[in-house]
Amino acid sequence: xxxxxxxxxxxxxxxxxxxxxxxxxxxxxxxxxxxxxxxxxxxxxxxxxxxxxxxxxxxxxxxxxxxxxxxxxxxxxx
Numbered sequence: 001x002x003x004x005x006x007x008x009x010x011x012x013x014x015x016x017x018x019x020x021x022x023x024x025x026x027x028x029x030x031x032x033x034x035x036x037x038x039x040x041x042x043x044x045x046x047x048x049x050x051x052x053x054x055x056x057x058x059x060x061x062x063x064x065x066x067x068x069x070x071x072x073x074x075x076x077x078x
Contacts, residue, residue: 017057025059028052035059 025035027045034047043052043059055061 020058021056 021037024033025043026033027035027048027050029050030045030048032045032047035043035045035052038044038051040056041053043054044050045052052059055064
C-alpha cells in the first residue's frame with residue numbers, strides 16, 4: 001500500500017519502515033520471537049505478556065542502542 005510519490009528513494013524508505021513495523025522481534029525477557037507492535041512506540045510480547053517501549057517502527061533504534069551501550073559503560077566505570 002504505497003501512498004507516497006515524488007521519487008523512488010522515498011518509496012523505498014516507506015516500504016522499509018512498514019516492513020520493520022510488521023515483523024516479529026525477539027523478546028528480551030523470554031527470548032522468543034513473539035514481540036509485535038501494539039501501538040506507536042509500544043511493543044508487546046505475545047508469549048510472556050511483557051510490554052516494552054521502543055521505536056515507532058522497530059523495537060530497537062540506533063539511538064536507543066547507543067544510549068544503552070553508554071549507560072552500561074558508565075555503570076562499569078563506577
